[in-house]
Amino acid sequence: MTRPLVLMPGPMNPRVAEGLGDRFEVLRLWEAADPDAVLAERGKEVVAVANGGARIDAAFLDRFPSLQLVASFGVGYDQIDAAAAAERGVVVTNTPGVLDDEVADTAMGLLLMAARWLPQAERYLRAGKWEERSYPLTPATLKGRTMGILGLGRIGEAIAQRAEAFGISIAYHNRSRKDVAYSYYPTLRELAEAVDILTIVVPGGGGTKHLVDAEVLRALGPDGILINVARGTVVDEAALAEALATKTILAAGLDVFEHEPKVHPGLLEVDNAVLLPHVGSGTVPTRDAMGRLVVENLTSWFDSGVPVTPVAESKGLVTKARG
Ligand code: NDP
Secondary structure (H helix, E strand, O other): OOOOEEEEOOOOOHHHHHHHOOOOEEEEHHHOOOHHHHHHHHHHHEEEEEEOOOOEOHHHHOOOOOOOEEEEOOOOOOOEOHHHHHHOOOEEEOOOOOOHHHHHHHHHHHHHHHHHOHHHHHHHHHOOOOOOOOOOOOOOOOOOOEEEEEOOOHHHHHHHHHHHHOOOEEEEEOOOOOOOOOEEOOOHHHHHHHOOEEEEOOOOOHHHOOOEOHHHHHHHOOOOEEEEOOOHHHEOHHHHHHHHHOOOOOEEEEOOOOEOOEOOHHHHHOOOEEEOOOOOOOOHHHHHHHHHHHHHHHHHHHHHOOOOOEOHHHHHHHHHHHO
């Protein structure tokens, strides 16, 4: 019996290939000497894509007339045109939920480091300076603070729970109010004015591009700490570098950048930014869980026509397939 052909444009977590095993044939495009020739020969047979981070737009989708499913690794899928996929009857899945705790932990780590200058203190010790003089007192504390969460979704709620345990009050801005006890602000500007920590956990893409700009940073103010574990595109990085350099805000903790792996030079220059190389979900157990969910989506779709975690844009297709 022919096995469904799954295209893998680039390398992925090993659990994906392991899990697909004998059930699917996997076409590892990045290993091909001539990828275009491989696609010309086998593109018509491709029924699914297992995607690590490749950009998937309308032109990409049009190369695969038999495509049914794009199973994406990660909860953010701003690199995939899910609306164009839906127009073509192609379902997109992502890996929500299994990474919430890990990313929330990363956000809290960034907050502690940015507020208390812990990376600077560690560098001080390693440079042998402690033997000369005690490390200076740092200006900020987490005590008495309020955190505004831009994007109180799955990960946002996990961050809120952790921050509450630190004694931090919570407020949020989403496009729509949720049934939660936290204060809701109908605009980001009002949220930024009301808080002194702003934590970004909205999806990336055109709808959220540069939501956090110079005006929002001014509203956050000189005690303000900006944490971004979402996507770099949500922040105007030039405005942020300027706000950090001029102490318009106190500090920032960033896991994500607009042009990864390139980091805006202005952010590298300032000492009041803690910068991580997009490690939010980056532990072996969590990445393995994400890999297993990619496999479950593929298996479930080809066994029963029902994906486990379709993205919002695909939900209409799934209901139709079920009905
Ligand atoms: P959810 O979909 O559960 O939550 C997203 C929240 O953002 C929702 O509450 C939504 O509410 C809100 N939102 C969406 N658009 C806007 C907008 N334009 N303005 C204001 N609020 C908005 O997503 P997750 O919590 O699972 O993930 C969030 C993001 O985190 C991912 O999309 C991904 O980009 C990023 N991420 C980063 C990781 C890392 O390694 N650093 C790892 C995992 C995720 P509403 O619809 O009411 O507006």
